[in-house]
Amino acid sequence: MTPAIQAEQLRVSYGKLHVLRGISFIIPAGQGVVLLGANGCGKSTLMRSLNGLEKLQSGTIRIHGAALSGASRRELRQIRLGMGYVFQHFNLVPQLNAFQNVLFGSLGRHRFGLLSCLGLTASAADREMAMHCLDRVGMADRAQHRPSELSGGQQQRVAIARMLMQNPTVVIADEPIASLDPKAGREVLDLLWRIVREEKLSMLCTLHQLELAQEYGDRILGMKAGHVEIDAPVAETDTLQLNALYSGMTRVDAQPTEAAA
């Protein structure tokens, strides 16, 4: 079976700053992987490049076998369509209500894009599906609320509903609970992983809590200063090893050789 995500020797730089310095890993279909690493080690950059939001300097990414680099704009959109993205800051459109935000999850599916995804114009099936997605994240009664009228946890739930609406096979979650308090974060993480397991999705999820990583993940990918340091099933990792990810030279922009640049 082709793996969900296959990354080979990824390199990404911003000007002189080498952020990804040769990253390789494989995520088999259906596996839930937790990405660990200190702030500034390049996790977000990695996730953004998996979605084609960041340009690779070299290396290849395959999503279910389809190569990302060299893909035409249409092929890229096709790949993105199969990949749900959950952000740290939710990234809902603030002026639109939860229902409309969830409907936007189907933007990529429709030939006429936005014209078929507005509350006014969406098909009955899509409207029902959006409501069903909101229901699955427990937000059906908040469909008419704008993001500013919802708590952080509720906003992230709506964002997860938008991801569900997209009906992806791979999910990327970049610190999905980092802006939430521990209790709300726990609930949202529970919800996210439950959905991923129920739908048999593959996921790459950044977390900052080692115990949560070991509790939810099948496998752990540990990054340090633009390299993969750890790539092992959860059972084979130990806390000492994971803690080492957060000490010493962790940031990509803290190299003594580059301090002068």
Next chain:
Amino acid sequence: MSDNSKLPPRFRAPSALTWVVAVGFAAFFIQGMIASNISIERLVRGANNLVRFVGQAVPPDFTRMPNIADAMLETMNIAIVGVTFGCLFSVPLAILAARNTAPNMVVRTIARFVISVARTIPDLIWALIFVVTVGLGPLAGILAIIMDTIGFAARFYSERFEEVQKGPSEALTATGAGRLSVIFGAILPESFASMTATSLFSVEKAIRSAVTLGLVGAGGIGVELSTAMRLFRYDQAAAIILVILLVVIAFEQLSTSIRKRII
């Protein structure tokens, strides 16, 4: 004794550029004073004339009120129609001109050029150009207002687009949505309040310029005003000016109250 060499000096000699600018400005100012031939005697004569003007203007003559009302209506028509089309055309132009929505650099440069031309040429000159091209009357006024509105609204719309949060549009892009869907689904909703405020400002601006456009024959109340002035009927002119004042103030009040409600 401590080392005083690092102390900032009390006075630093201005740079050569500052000198050039200051001297240039002074020369221009003095030359301007001389060229405009200002003298106490002329100012006194001007004051006398003003008193005479006011004397003849009071009481204002409202007998031509029906004509004035017609002309004022035409002015408002010019303003509203012009500003509506102006704002509508401004949206696509602003999309082509903003860094985060433009399809490429070439298109962006062209769009920005068009907008800055529309802005740089004053409304009265647009009116003169359109009076020459489409003839006297309200159509010339409408076209002039459209150009003037584009210069103002398209610029502010595109600046607003550029400062919108990146997150929501990135989220829609990540779902596989196309460019236009992202622009109209995320960037436009985020800019909506500010665009409405800009559009209301454009309306106020348009009413004020539509009043003057008649002076060069582009229709509306300005035509009445310039006729009255040329016939030395200052009492009729005063009536017209009062009507203009009333309408402009009413419009500004209305637009301020709408703006307050939106923001």
